[in-house]
Amino acid sequence: MPKQLEREKDASAPAQKVWDNKAIICDVLGRPPEMELGSLGDGWSLCRWRQFVGSYALPPVPDPIFIVHIAGKPRVKTWERGSWTETHSIPGCATIVPAGMPTGWLVDGELDVVTLSVSSEVLKTASLSDQFSKMRFAFTDPLGVALTRQILAELYAPHADEREAYVSAMVGALKAHILSGVPAQGKPLEIPTSDFSAYRLHKVMNAILDHPEHEHSLEQMAATAGVTPSHFCRVFKKATGISPHQYVMKARLDRAQHLLAQTDMTLAALSESLGFTSQSHFSRAFRAYAGRTPSDFRQHEQTIQ
Template structure:
């Protein structure tokens, strides 16, 4: 028996997904007589195999861990999907998913008769995993938020307007390229920029390679390659440079003791801080403080 049919009735993509996950969606938005369907799914750690679906799916990763991978070319993808990214799953393609933590996604399946001959259908003929689509993501998130608000005539009009905008967006087809193609190797500039900002905001945090790679949605080895290509430094070198630059500021601008300063900036010990600082500046921290910062990083 065709697994996508029950007693001769063709199942929807949503029914097939629910059957294979063992649970239905948390929320469904489908106006009466409308062939488009928006659904919210929450899933947990595990590996999931989905059969070919009758329609393509526009998927927005809205929450949970940034550690979702898909099976591509004989192995799990190096890139991860992270919250705020989108994926297009073409109809007719079986897929596999690896979820390392809680997953919160929204799927949007189209009315196939409405997208025939459109750019959206053409773009949905191939898998597009973890790409940046700010407009599609924003529309999806706003629609989801409105679905939990109190029912009023104004809310109904607003939801219809948002839904029409999302339909038009999906039908037209996002022109964004996959995240791994923008702009360096397999990581977008936005991902690297976020990692850099997080280090600069709090240089004393435990910026392990594994944590940094997870924030960028990449494996550790792949993250090292794209980070160095973007910054000219390895992640460890960049973290140490930011810590030392902050140490120079604190030595001149504050009266923090060396022990407290080394703890604040994430060094293993005061002696470790002193050794690294002297290698970088040619002076000990105490000498640097006495001379009011006359040395520079080498």
């Protein structure tokens, strides 16, 4: 494991900066988060981090962290019992890092994660500190991942007053999900809602996120959920705030942002690979979503990398 980062404290020196989770991660990675949302004063802090190949030693953090692996290479390992794990995290996995535990990370490619730091005091108040008392690496949490991705999609969309309320509601849902208890390893949480379970709804959402280029017709999605198309539309919009078609489009445009930043695919090839009817259709949709043309977005991303 890489050598542990040390911070010497001089008792005679002036008061030092308080090292919260974000400050510690910034120090280790050598960069600020790409995006930050939330207030430590309220007991929460949500950040997006993008880092590249290397090994990183994270000192003990004061508060537990819920981590969602958003994108990047599926070859992220952690240091455990004297070696790197055989298991590795892939996009769509979640990890819990408890307070007070040093951790090591091996990134073979690009890492793109969202961290939600949870105040230890909040957990004590909620009597839920036990589930955050040990390391849980790369487990399945469809709801937590879907909520996190939806929050990101909204944060990168053009500003709108009504979107702020929606993002706030989605963050609240993610907080509630974590405090209610994330699912045990390999056992996705199922919460029955009327005539079909949330798990089936999340299965549809994850299928869209995994393969946004597929057609994902309303009839096909409703059949997967086991309900009629009209009922599926009502339940889906109630759960996500948007229609199934809008969710598919968001998933395609999120993937387009990643491909524009990380590949040299032509716009024609990219639009075809993501299921758009034409390059012009893709360009119009992308500009409405991201506030700039695909070419401008690619140029901006390549400039900051």
